Amino acid sequence: MQFISGEISILKFDGEIIFEKSNDIKNKAKELLAANQVDKVIIDLENVPYLDSSGIGVVISLFKNVRERQGELVVAAPTEKVEKVIRLTMLDQIIKVYADVEEAKESMLK
Amino acid sequence: MDPGNILIVDDNEQNVELLKIYLEEEEYNIYVAYNGQAALALIEKEDIDVVILDVLMPGMDGFTTCRKIKFELQRDELPVIMLTALDEREDRLKGLQAGADDFLTKPVDLPELIVKLRSNLRLKRAYDRVREQYEKLEYQLELARGVQQGLAHVELPAEFNIEIFYQPVEKIGGDVYDVIKLGKEKFGIFLADSSGHGVPAALVMVMLKLFFTDIINKEQRPDKLFSRLNKRMTNQFGDQLRSIFSTAIYLIVDQKEKTVSWVNAGHPYPLLISNNLNWQELTGNNMPLGILPEADYDLHQVCYQEELKILLYTDGLIDYLTNGEAELGSSDIEGIIADLNPTNNSPKTNFYNNLSKKMEQGQQRDDICYMLFNT
Numbered sequence: 001m002q003f004i005s006g007e008i009s010i011l012k013f014d015g016e017i018i019f020e021k022s023n024d025i026k027n028k029a030k031e032l033l034a035a036n037q038v039d040k041v042i043i044d045l046e047n048v049p050y051l052d053s054s055g056i057g058v059v060i061s062l063f064k065n066v067r068e069r070q071g072e073l074v075v076a077a078p079t080e081k082v083e084k085v086i087r088l089t090m091l092d093q094i095i096k097v098y099a100d101v102e103e104a105k106e107s108m109l110k
Numbered sequence: 111m112d113p114g115n116i117l118i119v120d121d122n123e124q125n126v127e128l129l130k131i132y133l134e135e136e137e138y139n140i141y142v143a144y145n146g147q148a149a150l151a152l153i154e155k156e157d158i159d160v161v162i163l164d165v166l167m168p169g170m171d172g173f174t175t176c177r178k179i180k181f182e183l184q185r186d187e188l189p190v191i192m193l194t195a196l197d198e199r200e201d202r203l204k205g206l207q208a209g210a211d212d213f214l215t216k217p218v219d220l221p222e223l224i225v226k227l228r229s230n231l232r233l234k235r236a237y238d239r240v241r242e243q244y245e246k247l248e249y250q251l252e253l254a255r256g257v258q259q260g261l262a263h264v265e266l267p268a269e270f271n272i273e274i275f276y277q278p279v280e281k282i283g284g285d286v287y288d289v290i291k292l293g294k295e296k297f298g299i300f301l302a303d304s305s306g307h308g309v310p311a312a313l314v315m316v317m318l319k320l321f322f323t324d325i326i327n328k329e330q331r332p333d334k335l336f337s338r339l340n341k342r343m344t345n346q347f348g349d350q351l352r353s354i355f356s357t358a359i360y361l362i363v364d365q366k367e368k369t370v371s372w373v374n375a376g377h378p379y380p381l382l383i384s385n386n387l388n389w390q391e392l393t394g395n396n397m398p399l400g401i402l403p404e405a406d407y408d409l410h411q412v413c414y415q416e417e418l419k420i421l422l423y424t425d426g427l428i429d430y431l432t433n434g435e436a437e438l439g440s441s442d443i444e445g446i447i448a449d450l451n452p453t454n455n456s457p458k459t460n461f462y463n464n465l466s467k468k469m470e471q472g473q474q475r476d477d478i479c480y481m482l483f484n485t
Contacts, residue, residue, distance in 0.1 A: 019306050026353055050434065052476075053305035053425065054353070060401055061353035084436040089357070090376045090397045 012044040017055030026058045039071030046077040076104040117141045119149040120164035146170030161190045173208040180209035187237040189230035271484040278477045284311030285479040295365035302358035303424040332373040336407035343400035355400040371411040383419040420483045426476035
């Protein structure tokens, strides 16, 4: 997991997010977000080949967390497979999904 | 505390006697075996805590005995202290390969023996404590499973022509279903799946089922029912359970009016299968339960003419059949449909029987559930 802090922070996950790992990933991500007082964050899924429903749960949980602080969280660069899961679980109805990080940044700066 | 049961394995009676007297002085309980075979038998029978094992024995030597303890009896937690000749480096290497935990050179330095015995006993005790906790947990899971099964149990009236397959991946599952009689020819079918599995998912499922049962007594319209259910499932739980949400579907079959109506919260689309094996997915979908309190749910309806089969399933089935894809492809669906007829000598469909057989061979990653309903 990489974290780049900034006006818009980027949280980049590595590898599949599945049940066995999801709790660790969630806790680590939450720590990073809390420690850096992040209120605009892009979750970069470029290097995530797959995420299951608990992976979706991680994203939702982070989304709720950021929203509670009046912040904004979006998702960028899902692979085809991940994009499908996002669509099927209707995650795209509550969280904005962008094709890549640049596009996400642009729209968040507006 | 019990000082510990020590097994001495050595063919030399004099050596055994010396160790025995010394260790009994320290209040250990001593067991003795004069060869490897006898040692293995004692280990299986008695509650041994540490083995002191001589390398040089006629017949089965110390290395072989050690290997058998660790790998054949699968007692890799049982500490083995090997007695080797002075400075035999090779013996130590062979001993390590055989799985020995510690070494002493002969003639045995008795105070050193005591120190090593104590440290190995500590390890063994730590292992025993972990195992005890694990067994307690297993027992509690078993109880929890009983509760869940009691709750999951659905009384199916004889006129229901429904086949239900349910296979949790762990002792306790995250899928739940219900079948409700709403009128003389009207049934409600409910199927839900929470993200993740194990105890947290099962807890969420228990709540969901209780809420569902409660709300359906007050609100029969599926879309309104789901809105209320969703509100209750959102923000009900502490932080650890917050990332858990549930997909769910509630479908009503009215055999008199010949309609199927449903509401879907992020759940895989049910399949409608006609007698001539044509099929369609019942599309239309809203947000899973437990994410946003203000989510809305849409009611959908289709009419039918002839007899129908309706298949509801959880994503565990998709994952299993497609080996990790997010949705079923047409060929997967056609494969299922071809197997949905009852076999000659079984009340279940081929699909059910084949799936059950495959489950016995293992390798399942998520809870799997489906419900097949014949109008």
